[in-house]
Amino acid sequence: MKVAILSSTPENHVKVLCGLPDVEVVAAETWDAVEPVLRAAEAGARVLCEYPSAAKEADLRAVVDAGGDRLTFASPACHxxxxxxxxxxxxxxxxxxxxxxxxxxxxxxxxxxxxxxxxxxxxxxxxxxxxxxxxxxxxxxxxxxxxxxxxxxxxxxxxxxxxxxxxxxxxxxxxxxxxxxxxxxxxxxxxxxxxxxxxxxxxxxxxxEDLDALMLRDFLGSGKSPGPxxxxxxxxxxxxxxxxxxxxxxxxxxxxxxx
CATH class of the missing domain: 3.30.360.10 (Dihydrodipicolinate Reductase; domain 2)
Known part of the structure; x- marks a missing residue:
């Protein structure tokens, strides 16, 4: 499975993902806008998204509408x-x-x-x-x-x-x-x-529990993620x-x- 990371702290996720079998991290970049997530959702990718630091409700709704049930927001404590x-x-x-x-x-x-x-x-x-x-x-x-x-x-x-x-x-x-x-x-x-x-x-x-690792494993698994x-x-x-x-x-x- 190929995984791209767009995060305010991508290095935190890379370490966990690199330890998982059959996972290849193909990109790890810092992001602070909704647009990259919207493009990924529109392309049909499963998306684990951090809460954007600054966004309008219309922008967030566009991401939600595009992502559908493939979209999960990163909230480690829910896992x-x-x-x-x-x-x-x-x-x-x-x-x-x-x-x-x-x-x-x-x-x-x-x-x-x-x-x-x-x-x-x-x-x-x-x-x-x-x-x-x-x-x-x-x-x-x-x-x-x-x-x-x-x-x-x-x-x-x-x-x-x-x-x-x-x-x-x-x-x-x-x-x-x-x-x-x-x-x-x-x-x-x-x-x-x-x-x-x-x-x-x-x-x-x-x-x-390592909640960040559990969150990523839940997201990459076949079942529905417990995250928001x-x-x-x-x-x-x-x-x-x-x-x-x-x-x-x-x-x-x-x-x-x-x-």
């Missing part, structure tokens, strides 16, 4: 047995009726709403079965790094059924980029932590855009009933 167990437990009623989702993610990137919130929202979307959001409220802070881009953000999402998700996103030089989420029910709660425990504040502890599809990516994109609007105006933002 692996640990999250699968959490999802099954919630679906089986292990925590009772789900009411609240609480999560946090620390990233090394600037503009933490766009860099961190999608990966928290993906986990909530997977557990909620794609339930659309009804209202979004966000606050941001640029004081921590003195830059224009936000270095911290708090995001609250109200869903159509009344469920609420609240997320804390921060920038840190030691950020893992892996979410930790607690799902709260009316009988119990369960936590899923996708971040590796650190030894000496720097080195990951041995063991645990195009429609899930559109739902996440709309929430993030509404969060930026809310942070700018200081008011909650209602999402259209059809989205």
């Amino acid at each position: 692996g047995e640990a999250f699968a167990v959490v999802r099954r437990g919630i679906a089986d009623g292990g925590i009772g009726a789900l009411t609240t989702v609480l999560g946090s993610l620390t990233t090394r990137a600037d503009a933490v709403l766009g860099a961190a919130a999608p990966y928290l929202l993906d986990l909530a979307d997977a557990v909620l079965g794609g339930e659309p959001a009804r209202q979004v409220y966000a606050q941001t802070n640029t004081v921590l790094n003195g830059r224009i881009a936000e270095s911290a953000a708090v995001l609250t999402v109200r869903y159509r059924s009344g469920k609420v998700a609240s997320f804390d996103c921060r920038r840190s030089a030691t950020g893992t980029g892996r979410p930790a989420v607690t799902f709260v029910g009316d009988k119990a709660s369960v936590q899923y932590d996708a971040g590796p425990r650190l030894l000496d504040g720097d080195r990951p502890e041995l063991g645990g 599809d195009g429609q899930a990516a559109l739902r996440t994109f709309r929430i993030v855009q509404a969060a930026y609007e809310s942070a700018h105006t200081g008011q909650p933002v209602d999402l259209p009933s059809g989205g």
